[in-house]
Amino acid sequence: MTIDLWIIAALGGCGFAAGLIGALLGLGGGIFLVPALTLGLGLPFGVAAGTSLVAVAATSAAGSSTYVRTRLTNIRLGVLLGPATVAAASGAALVAQAIDGRILRALFAGLLIYTAASMLRAGQPAAQPAARPDTRPAELPAGAWQLAGSYEDAQLGETVRYTAGRLPLGLAASLLGGTLSGLLGVGGGIVQVPVMHLLMGVPLKVATGTSSFLIGITAAASALIYYAHDRINPVLAAPAALAVLGGARLGATLVQRLPSGTLKRIFAVVALLVALQMLLQAVDACPWCASVPHG
Amino acid sequence: MDDRDEHLLYEGVRRTLVGGLVLSFGLMGLGLGGLLLQPGAVADAARVVPLARLPGALLGLRPAALLDLGVLVLMGIPVVHLGVALRGFARRGEVRYAGAALLVLGLLAASAGLAFWP
Numbered sequence: 001m002t003i004d005l006w007i008i009a010a011l012g013g014c015g016f017a018a019g020l021i022g023a024l025l026g027l028g029g030g031i032f033l034v035p036a037l038t039l040g041l042g043l044p045f046g047v048a049a050g051t052s053l054v055a056v057a058a059t060s061a062a063g064s065s066t067y068v069r070t071r072l073t074n075i076r077l078g079v080l081l082g083p084a085t086v087a088a089a090s091g092a093a094l095v096a097q098a099i100d101g102r103i104l105r106a107l108f109a110g111l112l113i114y115t116a117a118s119m120l121r122a123g124q125p126a127a128q129p130a131a132r133p134d135t136r137p138a139e140l141p142a143g144a145w146q147l148a149g150s151y152e153d154a155q156l157g158e159t160v161r162y163t164a165g166r167l168p169l170g171l172a173a174s175l176l177g178g179t180l181s182g183l184l185g186v187g188g189g190i191v192q193v194p195v196m197h198l199l200m201g202v203p204l205k206v207a208t209g210t211s212s213f214l215i216g217i218t219a220a221a222s223a224l225i226y227y228a229h230d231r232i233n234p235v236l237a238a239p240a241a242l243a244v245l246g247g248a249r250l251g252a253t254l255v256q257r258l259p260s261g262t263l264k265r266i267f268a269v270v271a272l273l274v275a276l277q278m279l280l281q282a283v284d285a286c287p288w289c290a291s292v293p294h295g
Numbered sequence: 296m297d298d299r300d301e302h303l304l305y306e307g308v309r310r311t312l313v314g315g316l317v318l319s320f321g322l323m324g325l326g327l328g329g330l331l332l333q334p335g336a337v338a339d340a341a342r343v344v345p346l347a348r349l350p351g352a353l354l355g356l357r358p359a360a361l362l363d364l365g366v367l368v369l370m371g372i373p374v375v376h377l378g379v380a381l382r383g384f385a386r387r388g389e390v391r392y393a394g395a396a397l398l399v400l401g402l403l404a405a406s407a408g409l410a411f412w413p
Contacts (some may be wrong), residue, residue: 005331005334036375039372050360054366054369056318057369057370057372058316058320058369061312061315061316061372062316062367063314064312065309065312065313065316066310068305068312069309071305074393075304075305075308075380076389078390079363079377079380079384079392079395079396079399080392080395081400082377082395082396082398082402082404083395083399083401086399086401086402086403087405089406090402090405090406090409093406099359108374127408134363134399138355151409152410165385168360191365216312216373217373217377217399217403218371220369220370220372220373221369221402221403221406223366223369223370224370224403224406224410224411225371225406225409225410226369227343227410228346228410230343231339232343232361232366233342234326234340234341234342234343234362234365234366235330235337235341236341237362237366238323238326238327238362238365239323239327241320241323242324242371244321
């Protein structure tokens with residue numbers, strides 16, 4: 001592929017949109033950037049995933065710097081879950097170098113369908129949380145692997161104290177999140193955040209902040225493998241990282257002003273269409289797709 | 296851990312994240328700027344510079360090398376902030392968390408070793 005300034009500008013636009021929409025929907029940029037790189041720019045799936053990981057790591061570092069300042073990242077919980085996600089991400093990234101790109105495309109399509117379904121469920125009125133700024137975690141049974149934490153909630157105007165438990169579930173989610181990251185070039189927060197919040201008793205804001213912290217570690221482990229296998233395109237990765245970051249910053253500002261339910265439904269439809277296109281590409285049955293190497 | 300130590304831990308990690316990001320984006324920005332001045336070097340920069348050749352390429356001020364170094368600095372941020380966290384936990388005798396941080400660092404080192412093993 002010949003790279004010129006127009007492609008870099010187009011990528012900047014895609015990256016900005018990925019960061020913006022991701023921040024509005026509470027997702028990382030990878031879920032949008034990988035399809036943009038592979039379907040839009042015709043990159044082989046492996047290079048798209050590796051390049052996306054650079055943007056994911058940048059977004060994580062920027063987000064985490066804010067979350068750590070406000071104590072919405074629980075560093076201790078992140079460190080405890082880190083070994084599982086790093087081991088899984090490294091192993092999956094190594095495996096990804098040997099897997100046919102068609103299989104990875106099909107897996108990515110599956111991830112998109114899962115994400116779209118999650119968005120549709122969350123967008124339904126009955127599934128909307130009550131008018132509380134943050135949902136409180138359920139009381140957990142006492143256990144040896146509990147981890148207490150607290151943060152100042154500006155919206156509630158009080159200190160929220162919580163206890164995270166059921167660490168084995170968190171480790172399992174981290175294994176899955178790391179595997180998705182290493183294989184598909186995404187962050188893995190789509191798995192980790194719900195598990196931390198719903199099953200481990202971590203407040204949603206802290207689950208999001210801790211997941212962001214973990215994603216940076218995970219993406220670094222995966223990206224090193226992709227870098228060593230020449231599966232990162234630095235000319236595309238740098239503007240993509242800058243653009244995703246800019247979009248995510250704007251999205252974080254706009255998130256309170258836009259109707260999230262409508263956005264989620266729109267995203268779900270787009271994600272399903274992209275998933276369909278990726279599945280068709282995976283089986284070489286997409287007549288309108290550019291012919292690209294599968295690797 | 297008392298509030299001051301806790302503050303130092305979180306502030307140390309935050310500074311590492313911000314500093315690493317600024318350094319990484321600065322290098323990537325310089326690399327992209329170099330590509331604007333030398334459009335012919337774009338094709339060269341589309342593939343990563345092998346690690347063994349990176350120091351020479353940096354000394355030659357090749358835009359591709361600056362871009363790659365920016366990417367590698369980004370990958371290195373977790374190593375530094377985990378090191379900061381490890382030191383904080385170790386100073387306070389929080390063995391469980393220090394051990395976990397050390398394990399993550401060991402796994403990252405193993406990952407790098409596997410990745411770049413000739």
